[in-house]
Amino acid sequence: MKTLSLLVLILIGLISPAGAVVEWDNRCWSDDKIERVRSKFELEVKPGVAEYKKCDWNNAYYQTLAGLVLMDLMGELNETNDKYDQAIIGKNPFDYFSSRATKIVIESSCHQALAYVRPQLSKSTVHVCPGIEDAGALYIGAIMVHEVRHFDDFDHVPCSGPHNRGVLACDSKYAEQGAYAVSTEFLVKVSRTPNLEPSIRKQARSKAITEFIQRFNSRPFDIEEGVALLNDRNKLYFYDGEKPVQVGSSPGKDYVMISSDDFVTFAGAKKKERLKFDYRESYDKDDFGYKPRYLEGLTAKEIPKFRDQSLYGKFACTLFSDQLRCISSDLKEVERVDIPSKSAVSFIYSELSGIVESEQLYVVDKSGTLYFVPKTWEELKETSSLRVSETRLSLISIGPWGDASEIVVQQDGRVMIYDWTSAQWSSAPHLEKFKAKKMFAPFYWSKKLQQL
Amino acid sequence: MKILIQSAALLGLILSFAPASLMADDLTPCYGRTAFERLRKRVTLEIAPGVPGLRMCDKENAQYKLYSALTLIESLTAPNEEADDFDTFILSREPWDYVYLETGTFKLESASEEVCRDRAYIVGAGDSAFRQVQVCPSIVNFSALGAAENLLHMIRHAQGHKHESCKRGLNKGAGGCDKSYLEKGANAVSAEFFVKVARDYGVSGAIEREARSSATTYFLSRFNELPLDLEDGIGLLRDDGDFVHYAGRTPRVIFESLPRESQLTAVSSTPFFIRSATCRVLMFEYDRNPKSVEDRLSERQLCSAFQLDENEEIRDFIEIPGMMCALLSESVHCRKSAGELKAHIIPVENARGFLYSRSSAFLGSLAFSIVDSSGDVVPLPLTWDEFSTIQELKAGERKIDLISIAEWSDSKEIAVRLNGDVVIFDRKSNSWSDAPALSGFKAKRLIAPFVWSPKIHEL
Numbered sequence: 001m002k003t004l005s006l007l008v009l010i011l012i013g014l015i016s017p018a019g020a021v022v023e024w025d026n027r028c029w030s031d032d033k034i035e036r037v038r039s040k041f042e043l044e045v046k047p048g049v050a051e052y053k054k055c056d057w058n059n060a061y062y063q064t065l066a067g068l069v070l071m072d073l074m075g076e077l078n079e080t081n082d083k084y085d086q087a088i089i090g091k092n093p094f095d096y097f098s099s100r101a102t103k104i105v106i107e108s109s110c111h112q113a114l115a116y117v118r119p120q121l122s123k124s125t126v127h128v129c130p131g132i133e134d135a136g137a138l139y140i141g142a143i144m145v146h147e148v149r150h151f152d153d154f155d156h157v158p159c160s161g162p163h164n165r166g167v168l169a170c171d172s173k174y175a176e177q178g179a180y181a182v183s184t185e186f187l188v189k190v191s192r193t194p195n196l197e198p199s200i201r202k203q204a205r206s207k208a209i210t211e212f213i214q215r216f217n218s219r220p221f222d223i224e225e226g227v228a229l230l231n232d233r234n235k236l237y238f239y240d241g242e243k244p245v246q247v248g249s250s251p252g253k254d255y256v257m258i259s260s261d262d263f264v265t266f267a268g269a270k271k272k273e274r275l276k277f278d279y280r281e282s283y284d285k286d287d288f289g290y291k292p293r294y295l296e297g298l299t300a301k302e303i304p305k306f307r308d309q310s311l312y313g314k315f316a317c318t319l320f321s322d323q324l325r326c327i328s329s330d331l332k333e334v335e336r337v338d339i340p341s342k343s344a345v346s347f348i349y350s351e352l353s354g355i356v357e358s359e360q361l362y363v364v365d366k367s368g369t370l371y372f373v374p375k376t377w378e379e380l381k382e383t384s385s386l387r388v389s390e391t392r393l394s395l396i397s398i399g400p401w402g403d404a405s406e407i408v409v410q411q412d413g414r415v416m417i418y419d420w421t422s423a424q425w426s427s428a429p430h431l432e433k434f435k436a437k438k439m440f441a442p443f444y445w446s447k448k449l450q451q452l
Numbered sequence: 453m454k455i456l457i458q459s460a461a462l463l464g465l466i467l468s469f470a471p472a473s474l475m476a477d478d479l480t481p482c483y484g485r486t487a488f489e490r491l492r493k494r495v496t497l498e499i500a501p502g503v504p505g506l507r508m509c510d511k512e513n514a515q516y517k518l519y520s521a522l523t524l525i526e527s528l529t530a531p532n533e534e535a536d537d538f539d540t541f542i543l544s545r546e547p548w549d550y551v552y553l554e555t556g557t558f559k560l561e562s563a564s565e566e567v568c569r570d571r572a573y574i575v576g577a578g579d580s581a582f583r584q585v586q587v588c589p590s591i592v593n594f595s596a597l598g599a600a601e602n603l604l605h606m607i608r609h610a611q612g613h614k615h616e617s618c619k620r621g622l623n624k625g626a627g628g629c630d631k632s633y634l635e636k637g638a639n640a641v642s643a644e645f646f647v648k649v650a651r652d653y654g655v656s657g658a659i660e661r662e663a664r665s666s667a668t669t670y671f672l673s674r675f676n677e678l679p680l681d682l683e684d685g686i687g688l689l690r691d692d693g694d695f696v697h698y699a700g701r702t703p704r705v706i707f708e709s710l711p712r713e714s715q716l717t718a719v720s721s722t723p724f725f726i727r728s729a730t731c732r733v734l735m736f737e738y739d740r741n742p743k744s745v746e747d748r749l750s751e752r753q754l755c756s757a758f759q760l761d762e763n764e765e766i767r768d769f770i771e772i773p774g775m776m777c778a779l780l781s782e783s784v785h786c787r788k789s790a791g792e793l794k795a796h797i798i799p800v801e802n803a804r805g806f807l808y809s810r811s812s813a814f815l816g817s818l819a820f821s822i823v824d825s826s827g828d829v830v831p832l833p834l835t836w837d838e839f840s841t842i843q844e845l846k847a848g849e850r851k852i853d854l855i856s857i858a859e860w861s862d863s864k865e866i867a868v869r870l871n872g873d874v875v876i877f878d879r880k881s882n883s884w885s886d887a888p889a890l891s892g893f894k895a896k897r898l899i900a901p902f903v904w905s906p907k908i909h910e911l
Contacts, residue, residue: 353507403485
């Protein structure tokens with residue numbers, strides 16, 4: 001893509017270098033498959049780029065070609081020509097790409113981009129940036145078709161929504177058929193092609209949903225912003241101030257909806273797995289990144305004490321009722337800090353808050369005591385007991401609500417709204433009898449999106 | 453060094469009378485996510501370790517106060533496209549451009565940082581490495597409007613613009629003045645910023661009023677060469693209710709027909725009109741395009757400051773350093789300007805008004821007195837500590853046929869007699885003469901100094 005969201009940058013920074021991408025992404029393509037793709041383009045490798053290394057998923061050069069191989073091998077995709085698939089790229093995405101791009105330049109450095117084109121200089125050259133090796137083979141395909149769409153004079157506009165607000169990383173509408181529409185359509189097609197592996201189809205659908213939510217200033221398919229609420233019967237609801245709509249269920253009683261992630265995610269300590277809500281009545285295994293790896297290390301005694309997980313700054317933390325345990329981004333160090341009350345409930349984190357300090361991770365316990373989690377790994381290593389905040393709030397979840405309000409779930413299950421301007425609390429409308437266990441916010445949803 | 457523009461006395465009075473809605477907090481808007489995120493993309497803000505995290509709309513939170521000040525600057529829509537007498541475009545059309553072009557980053561320092569330990573002002577800018585504006589946690593003591601002005605003011609200082617000592621007006625001899633508005637120094641930046649805020653369509657009424665008042669205060673008191681055709685002089689309340697500006701020539705009427713029972717007083721040269729038996733104090737605010745007296749005077753509650761009934765007949769009010777007093781027909785009520793609110797009450801008889809001037813050679817030891825209709829004078833203590841210990845007042849032996857007196861020049865004083873004549877006292881010859889161009893003019897009271905021009909009303 002021309003620009004890279006902060007979110008993606010953060011993820012890239014946190015992904016384990018030891019190949020934490022999903023299995024089919026890790027496939028080592030044969031020389032002839034690589035060569036078939038390589039022969040179709042003029043390749044320029046800028047000085048400073050690491051030499052081509054076969055089957056090395058940290059090698060941008062190999063990764064770029066591997067992404068193209070995957071797209072090539074997909075061949076013809078299912079095309080339905082409906083509201084989700086606008087039939088811009090045709091059935092064969094590799095043909096779409098190779099008919100427009102003749103040259104690929106592997107760059108040694110770029111400013112906040114995974115790939116870019118400069119149509120004013122060349123309408124057939126695609127520049128690939130370091131960092132693309134972390135995108136995964138499927139997404140590289142999306143990036144490639146996205147970039148060549150710019151040759152048809154489709155530019156981006158600044159994002160008006162909360163994701164990348166003000167950054168030139170959005171299109172106005174899906175129906176305008178710009179570069180993001182093309183990459184999203186590619187993902188939709190992959191998700192709907194029966195002869196592809198289920199795992200690749202699932203990931204494509206998940207990524208397409210993310211793009212529909214984040215990349216179009218006028219969100220398609222009536223997608224609304226709200227929150228995801230899990231009630232005491234483990235049903236998952238979408239709530240935007242109107243009557244809540246059930247959109248799914250928790251994967252099971254043993255699963256905890258976790259805080260501070262990019263998707264509605266549940267962690268099951270017993271089964272040692274993380275499951276991501278897939279906008280259907282099922283879940284995707286979330287084995288991307290290093291957090292699930294840490295879940296694998298839980299002992300039988302620790303399982304009942306498991307409360308929450310959070311990715312925070314440059315490290316990830318798991319919360320137990322009596323202990324905070326964090327792991328460094330290189331997976332080499334683990335720090336443990338006791339929770340004084342031994343009754344921790346969950347993490348509390350808000351990027352922008354009028355209730356708690358913004359961008360500060362807290363642990364909240366049953367009494368409503370908030371504990372500051374140190375902001376840096378170095379600080380955490382020096383911490384023997386968590387500092388107590390003067391603010392006491394019996395919360396379990398917190399999230400943004402409109403322009404100047406916040407929505408919270410209290411430990412008694414009530415959902416409340418806090419207005420920054422008046423500094424007043426009020427009950428969330430239509431939720432008088434709703435007993436919430438946890439909340440994920442913001443959460444974007446529509447019936448049509450779920451039907452993808 | 454930054455000098456706060458309002459005197460403590462004026463602030464004390466305004467805070468004493470202002471309803472809650474006009475308190476400083478109303479000058480710090482609660483901005484939402486959209487404004488915040490827009491700002492965050494436009495400014496680099498560094499936070500020192502130990503500074504509490506951002507808490508939106510919490511006016512006691514230093515990070516929010518800084519963000520709200522910057523957002524206020526950033527959100528100004530600048531309706532004026534060209535410079536005029538009030539706005540010399542130092543800050544260009546939009547003040548944000550000035551911030552953006554002249555600064556690199558803002559750093560919110562912790563309270564223990566050296567720059568924040570020994571400075572009287574709240575916001576500093578390192579002169580030597582000016583690409584970073586250092587802001588101290590005491591920014592929380594400012595409103596967003598005040599902090600925004602302070603930031604721009606300090607940036608101007610860091611560009612080499614320094615103050616000089618004040619050569620006129622109430623601040624004479626003190627520091628903190630600039631030579632002229634057109635010299636475009638730090639005071640000019642402050643005045644221009646307030647002008648821009650006052651003219652902005654998007655700010656709240658409270659912010660607009662405060663900005664207009666602050667701009668005026670700068671124009672009146674912070675330039676040794678008065679801008680906007682402003683002229684030194686005195687304010688006179690004529691016995692028919694007209695309020696005029698007098699500078700030794702034919703007086704110019706500022707507005708007409710105040711209710712006849714009104715009395716004039718001043719705090720830091722800002723005129724206040726007391727509406728007897730209504731509990732109202734009308735503050736003259738140099739407002740724009742006035743149509744009537746009520747349009748151009750803002751009302752403040754007087755009775756609440758002294759816990760008086762609304763139908764009490766208040767004859768006069770005065771604030772002197774450390775103390776403020778209300779005069780009723782049978783008693784004088786004084787209280788400290790700040791802190792303890794309880795008034796100390798002493799009975800008096802037939803009081804007509806306060807007579808006060810610390811610089812009057814004629815008054816001498818009677819610098820602060822109550823005068824009655826016959827010219828009998830009751831001297832009052834000049835300090836709260838002394839006043840609060842006495843239970844009764846005794847008339848002095850000297851009779852004084854004056855209701856108010858003030859300095860007119862280095863060698864002369866100007867006064868209003870009990871019969872309303874305006875007269876001038878020559879300190880050298882110890883003699884009185886009629887004030888020029890005031891034949892037949894009967895005054896109720898004067899205030900001085902009083903700087904004015906018709907143009908100031910155009911702001």
